[in-house]
Amino acid sequence: MPDGERHETLRLSHLAFDYRGAPALRDVTASFATRRIAVLGPNGAGKSTLMGVLSTSKRPCHGTFSHCGLAPLEGGLSAYRRQLGVVPQALVALPGYSCRELLDYVCWLRRVPGVHRRERVEAALTAVGLHDRAGTPLRHLSGGMLRRLAVAQALVNRPALLLMDEPTAGLDPQQRVSFRTLLAGLHETTIVFATHLVEDAAALADELAVLHEGRLLWSGRAEQFVHPDQITAAAVERRYLELVEQAP
Secondary structure, X not given: OXXXXXXXXXXEEEEEEEEOOEEEEEEEEEEEOOOEEEEEOOOOOOHHHHHHHHOOOOOOOEEEEEEOOEOHHHOOHHHHHHOEEEEOOOOOOOOOOEHHHHHHHHHHHOXXXXXXXXXXXXXXXXXXXXXXXXXXXXXXXXXXXHHHHHHHHHHXXXXXXXXXXXXXXXXXXXXXXXXXXXXXXXXXXXXEEEEOOHHHHHHHOOEEEEEEOOEEEEEEEHHHHOOHHHOOHHHHHHHHHHHHHHOO
């Protein structure tokens, strides 16, 4: 597609964030045109900080961002939050609640109209493969089921933008494959996920952003990061390590 016709899904413009004077994000600028975006980097790279900024739970010291032209820091905060779903690193569970009760509560928090709540809850449970566990108390769920429930609670408001911080952390290999299959089925949703696992980035992302010590080292399409015929975990890891070694 010619540059003039490029349709942006996500734009980051000179984002900066400090923790008590210590920089966590340093002038991060990038634009993306697909719906599968991986933010790749080691622990301490600034990935969670960036997810916090994009979720509007953290306000940047400088810069702005937008999703499909909607900029929350420039007067579009309420509209942006209505189209947002967030999957945290760990779901804050209410042990006495069942899966269905938790999602119904999340619907209430997100102001999903009462007439639509049951439909949204059932659809979200079905999407993550937990419909047969709808009445199960959260304390009886496995770690993999809790990760899927974390996705379900982010889907009840049918988000246009889904943010996920280390979405497969703590999952075994089979659970990670199932999780990737689930995400691949969300065709109408822009998914931005932060991860230190190159296999997740290789398997899921159309575009990559590589962070290191708060700096953006590279951003662009996966087939530009490595050879189009070699988008594998090993190839992505080699290229990623090269970038880190060359970082100033």
